[in-house]
């Protein structure tokens with residue numbers, strides 16, 4: 001069976017990084033399909049090629065000369081090619097792109113050229129065949145990927161070959177080049193893995209897996225060895241960011257494991273993501289928290305009224321009002337005669353009074369109040385289910401550090417325990433959880 005590998009921008013940033021990629025690919029014969037990003041930053045002060053391409057487009061739009069920015073892009077790729085001693089005819093490729101720019105290239109097509117050039121070079125360097133993404137990744141009119149057409153095309157193109165294909169773009173319904181949103185090469189890799197029923201989708205980046213907590217809050221957090229798709233959704237929704245959020249759907253659908261690995265430290269096993277882990281049942285004494293995530297700046301709207309619990313249709317009315325105001329409700333931790341809705345404060349901007357008026361009219365509550373400055377923290381872990389006492393342990397750890405819990409929400413699947421604290425207690429709450437249950 002084959003493995004599909006995707007290398008992100010930092011793995012494609014220089015000739016030295018290409019050499020690491022080659023060593024990784026060549027160490028395993030089943031690593032036969034490689035998806036690449038555009039060249040990323042070589043250092044924090046450097047620029048991503050995709051950013052420079054968007055900048056070129058902005059210059060074109062406003063009639064500013066593109067030459068200096070385009071030269072930076074050209075220089076990056078020529079430097080990589082020469083550093084690797086390759087003879088890829090990049091000069092013609094670059095001249096063609098430059099000529100297309102003068103003809104009025106689309107923004108998506110121009111932005112896609114970073115991945116295209118990376119893939120051309122990597123194919124030559126590895127001695128693999130280059131397969132353009134437009135030959136297999138087909139978008140539908142509604143912007144989603146046509147899986148049937150794309151999968152069949154890639155299956156036949158990859159048959160019996162080792163290939164490199166660019167990430168981030170494909171062919172739009174009208175035949176022109178179309179990109180995913182930023183960071184979308186992850187999605188291309190996931191579609192390629194699903195198309196080929198890969199043994200594993202290896203996503204090579206510059207960290208040794210998904211970390212158990214935000215490294216800006218917790219010092220040196222450990223990587224998560226195993227996480228389920230459901231847990232990952234919870235963690236990334238509340239801030240953990242490693243993959244493009246649409247990455248997991250194509251692989252989850254086919255139950256293909258996704259392995260996040262570090263190009264700069266390939267000996268590390270990284271994080272494995274899959275639907276479920278059979279060994280969970282037999283694992284003894286293991287941590288019950290998989291990861292900790294959270295975000296500050298939420299608001300809670302609480303509405304109370306005597307006898308509210310028996311009012312049929314109350315939630316529908318409340319939700320309709322939020323919907324009409326274009327506000328997404330994140331959580332609804334309710335009491336008997338109280339309904340509370342947690343929303344991102346940003347979403348409420350300038351809408352509080354009209355929202356309050358509409359709720360007043362529809363439900364005639366005894367009290368209606370907004371509380372701002374709430375941070376949401378989630379302890380995520382599939383192993384919390386069916387283990388009594390977990391919530392108690394978490395809350396007593398927070399209590400003993402003097403952190404006041406403002407709200408609690410736990411779903412019946414018990415993949416997370418979510419609670420709200422004051423913004424000022426946010427970082428401390430994350431640290432208490434980490435120090436009490438991970439360390």
Ligand code: ASP
Pocket residue numbers: 008009037038048050051114167168181182183184185186
């Ligand atoms: N190069 C594109 C971007 O920076 C896509 C990717 O790297 O995934 O957004």
